[in-house]
Amino acid sequence: MNERSSVEIYTEWDVVAARQLGRDEAKSIGFGTVDQARITTAISELARNIYLYAGTGKIEIRRLHDGVKKGMMIISSDNGPGIPDVRKVMEDGFTTSGGLGAGMPGVQRLVDEFKIETEVGVGTTITAIKWLR
């Protein structure tokens, strides 16, 4: 069974490829239509951020089995410029964070667990988990 899979992000079309991978995985894990759309949107935002701000990077999808719980992990990583002020990026309702529900706070809302690691000049890794209910 393919437990890990990934898409390298170079162009905007790779954003679509990452979405497709995420939706397929979400479907086969057993997520419903609305959750599939949410997971895909989260991946879309992460991949688009790589494309827009880091240039290149990778979206990796892992299936999770934690006892009886099943879920999906999304790892977005890049070697881009990093985020100098994470507090600002994570704040709600500011244009810097995407505004009107978008951006990183939006991604965090679409999933159950969310972690951001970043260093200026080194890159950014974002890990998001969605559990099947």
Place this chain on the structure above:
Amino acid sequence: MNERSSVEIYTEWDVVAARQLGRDEAKSIGFGTVDQARITTAISELARNIYLYAGTGKIEIRRLHDGVKKGMMIISSDNGPGIPDVRKVMEDGFTTSGGLGAGMPGVQRLVDEFKIETEVGVGTTITAIKWLR
């Protein structure tokens, strides 16, 4: 042509009657489906406020012809307790104003013009106008 019509509000069913009157009028003036729904919602909120806070009152509908402009005026009037702090009631996003888009700020958003006159112990009259575009 029936230019003025009204519904007295005594029970919750009268709220439905006021909605029906408003929707019929809006339709015959030529408002589209979405605007019909918006006008009806505004009337619904006004009538419900009368029912909940003033006990009894009246919703009156007038057709407007202002040159080439056509529109609809909604007048909600009651002899209830009045609103002691109008500024609070008109503020966005507070439970006192209905919260999450509802209440008076919501009604104001659903129409083009909005006026509130109130006196404690005397009553409240709210006038709302929606123009056909």
Place this chain on the structure above:
Amino acid sequence: MMDLQKQYQELLEKYLENLDEKNLYFAQQFSRKFIEQEIAPEDVVSLHKDAVMNIFPELRNEVATTHDFLIEMMIHYGLALREHQSLIKKREELHMEMEVAANVQEKLMNATRPNVDGLDIGYVSEAAKAMSGDYIYFAEHGRKNLSVAVADVIGKGIPAALCMSMIKFGMDSIDENESVPSEVLKIINRIVEKSVDNSMFISMYYGMYNVENQHFTYASAGHEPALFYCAKTKSFEQLDAKGLLLGVKREVEYEECQVHLHSGDFVAIMTDGVTEIRTEDGFLDSAIIEQLLFEVRDQSAQQMADYLFKQLAQLQNFRLHDDFTVAIMKKR
């Protein structure tokens, strides 16, 4: 979700039966509850899809698919809504914080209506936002003299409030028995110039009423003129005095003027939040203030101030664009 699904389908079925308004009313009440329970619009579309497909089993699969498309369209709407719910919580927190701050400010400012022989005093000071940048200050000197200061920090809200708390310390340090209005403004100007940011200016009107000779002496640091009503001639006059805003430069001279108050005369000191009322149709003619005050000239000073506020708030649809402060001193 199963329960909601059933309820939603029932409502939709009933509505389709005879298209009556009652069911739409229930549907909307239902949708309000959805929002409160943080059910996202995409969830509503999903409920809708299942209901439609159950009610019309003959429908082709494509129709179900159109709903999936709509779900996709709604995801960002759902995110905006959830952000809204979180902002509202933060806003209520902030609001409580502001209330505490406003209390601190009020305690700090400590405007209490003084008791001076022969003078009826009333005032209203309302903040446009949670905290006022308008300032009102009274001091009595043994029931013989009254000092009144009305100030406006250019700019609104919190930074203004911080500035005001500073000025208060300055005011308190002045021995007013010995100072005339122009001198007081000179001293306060020095304090402001020294300690307040360059970008922050303050206008201030300072007046003193002398019980013995019934003279009202005043000076102004770039503040709105006060209004003087003469009961005998039933006419208004502006009480203006030359002087620069506080904080612009270190040494400033302030003009000092005087007017005699007879019975029924009054002086109204205001900030620009009173005189520059904005309505949907633009600025109001300031003659309206004279007119409103004239209408209630025979009432108490406090009733006059309250009336002025209520009428002007009404004209702005109860949305203040600036802090509103008026102080009325009326000769009995």
Place this chain on the structure above:
Amino acid sequence: MMDLQKQYQELLEKYLENLDEKNLYFAQQFSRKFIEQEIAPEDVVSLHKDAVMNIFPELRNEVATTHDFLIEMMIHYGLALREHQSLIKKREELHMEMEVAANVQEKLMNATRPNVDGLDIGYVSEAAKAMSGDYIYFAEHGRKNLSVAVADVIGKGIPAALCMSMIKFGMDSIDENESVPSEVLKIINRIVEKSVDNSMFISMYYGMYNVENQHFTYASAGHEPALFYCAKTKSFEQLDAKGLLLGVKREVEYEECQVHLHSGDFVAIMTDGVTEIRTEDGFLDSAIIEQLLFEVRDQSAQQMADYLFKQLAQLQNFRLHDDFTVAIMKKR
């Protein structure tokens, strides 16, 4: 609307053709634009309805009617969204106001890194919200003595900031050349007790470093103990001193203690925003602070403070729950 209608229908048609992800991606980008242009969800459903009815002309009228029902369900969602858009505007306004206020506060507080012989000084003071209720104050007395005060107003944000601006006036009025830490706290306590609201308490740590004998003398008003690092033994010690919070009662005695600083030793004074770090899993063990400071003990005091902040912010997912202030004084 006609243009949008056409675009929407095209996107939907293309999607129905081969159900590929690309069109859903475009659809979502499209929906983002809708939200920015303040197009309400009920408008989207209306566009959707027309598109569906155009694409499937054979569909019965009832299917159109189901969409009307959904439009009705969406009206309140639309209102919530529009309220959100208005709140966001207000929030940005408030945010700008807070920035100005924070500047006023900073100018008021005027914490500048002092220059004292043989002592390397670094600090970080970050507000959890726009305005800090933490306070840091340095004073040098002719490069011979350094005073440092770290205070925390119990409560956060604006009311705290107003209080701090008051205390600053108190601090400035003290002649520190003549006062020892326990005396300074006694005087400030009296000012706070007199002028601050009963519900507002302040913890303060006050220390003085003497260049001549390298003694660090400190007193505490209910504040977090400072950390003392001894380079020789490579161990940490807490510097605590007994004393009540400021503002509780009028006359309070403060314990005064002393420690000798040798080369490489440092003292870190912190607020509880540093020591009581909350993560998703609960409070952090405070041993982590010692560990983090130990890791960078050979760097400059400023680098140490920056490192501590960055690591602890990371652990909280960059969401501060309380104002964060640390001051580090390191013997060269």
